Amino acid sequence: MEYIKGLIVKGSGGLYDLLCQNGERISCRAKGAFRHEAVSPLVGDRVTLLHEGGSYVIESIEERRNMLIRPSIANLDRLFIVIPSARPEADLFTVDKLSSIARYNNIEVVMIVSKCALSRKKAMEIADIYTKSGFRLFVTDSPSGEGVENIKDYINKECKAKIIAFAGASGVGKSTLINNIFNEFSRKTDSVSEKTGRGRHTTRTVELFETENGGFIADTPGFTMLDFERFDFFDLGDLPGTFIEFERYLGKCRYTKCTHTKEEGCAIIEALERGEIAKSRHESYKLLYEILKRKQPYRKK
Ligand SMILES: Nc1nc2c(ncn2[C@@H]2O[C@H](COP(=O)(O)OP(=O)(O)O)[C@@H](O)[C@H]2O)c(=O)[nH]1
Ligand SMILES: [Mg+2]
Ligand SMILES: [Zn+2]
Structure with a gap:
């Protein structure tokens, strides 16, 4: 019998992928008792595994710093909210709603104005709103690569060993941006969008990918499903x-x-x-x- 610590990087259908402290990747289930305690392990959870007789079971979950229900993720350190200058039209109310939920959960928010070449004017307007409001903000354009290096630098320097996620409505350019920032993830994040169809994500699966500086990044299927009446919200x-x-x-x-x-x-x-x-x-x-x-x-x- 042996106890091992790990981080859940993926989960679906009761099966979890864990990255262990020794760098090993293990696939396993959670102990049955979690069901009675009405807790279920989430991507981002730091857990203890029990290794016995050749099999692994998630035995306990460390206390969470925070959790979001949709996208379903625990212990998020930073949320990048992606807002397009056009195509689709920016929905600032949803951006503000998500940013408030994040802030309530002690998650620092960084804004990214994407597709800036489509409408420089609108991109400037949005950038003005959020810099005035005190947010860290980046302006990007994926086809030309504008702004991508700045975000990469920021993540490498300021997000060491942190769990970060990209959120924003479907089609705003999250997956494209993540692929441009982290070339090594291209194949993985691409396959996600191929399977589900661009802009029409039906999946709620969140997966963490390891970054160069020991952190983790999650692409999310968008936040159109974020839901007010649920308990990730506040009074x-x-x-x-x-x-x-x-x-x-x-x-x-x-x-x-x-x-x-x-x-x-x-x-x-x-x-x-x-x-x-x-x-x-x-x-x-x-x-x-x-x-x-x-x-x-x-x-x-
Ligand atoms: N013009 C332009 N199109 C972009 C940009 N970023 C992404 N796209 C396109 O917008 C669509 C949605 O991108 P995707 O990354 O799948 O969005 P996601 O749903 O937020 O992950 C795709 O057709 C991309 O090629 C950008 O900076 N400029
Ligand atoms: Mg996507
Ligand atoms: Zn007042």
Whole structure:
């Protein structure tokens, strides 16, 4: 009997692929008891394996730093949200929603404006919104390779031994970008998009690929399925704190119960009027506010 530590890099149909500390890759199942405890191992989980009689079983899961339900992944350190300048048209509300969910889960968000050559004007507009809001941002174009080296440098330097994922609506260029950044993954990520059909992903499978600096990267099937009523989301009271650029104004409104949607003397609305907060971000905030207001109070995990 022997215990081994590993990281789940792939999982489907109850079968998991693990990368062990000694570099070995093992395929195995989880112990049956997980089913009764209503936990199931996720990609990104750090686990202990029991090796007995020639077979391996996942015995325990280390406490998670965070988890997202869709895309289904645990212990994410950084989320790259890909926003196209065109084709498909950027959906900033969904971007802001995902960024709030990530922030609530203590996942740092980096924005990537993709396909910038399709509309330089729109790319600049989007870049302005998110740099003003305090996000790290890259602008890329895959056909010409513009911006790709910058992201690669950033990942190599700032994401050592970290788990990172690319998210964004279907067709925004996630897989293409990942292939350009990490040539060594080309075959693997390509085969994923071939099987499922470009832009029409039906799979929810997430797989981690090892990067040069000991980190891991996940391509995801998009976030169109991210779902508000589910438990990866949060309560109304948590909402203002998930907008990083609101932080310096919070606590400065005239009313202590200010919702920052329409009140007189609201420090956030005043900042918006002075141009310090982007209009589209505040629009997303108001929409999220309305949705969360209607939602049943969230029961903590
Ligand atoms: N013009 C242009 N097309 C791109 C760019 N990146 C990806 N594409 C194309 O957009 C489509 C969707 O790309 P894909 O990487 O599969 O998107 P994903 O669904 O986000 O993974 C494909 O036809 C790509 O060739 C880009 O930077 N510029
Ligand atoms: Mg893809
Ligand atoms: Zn306010």
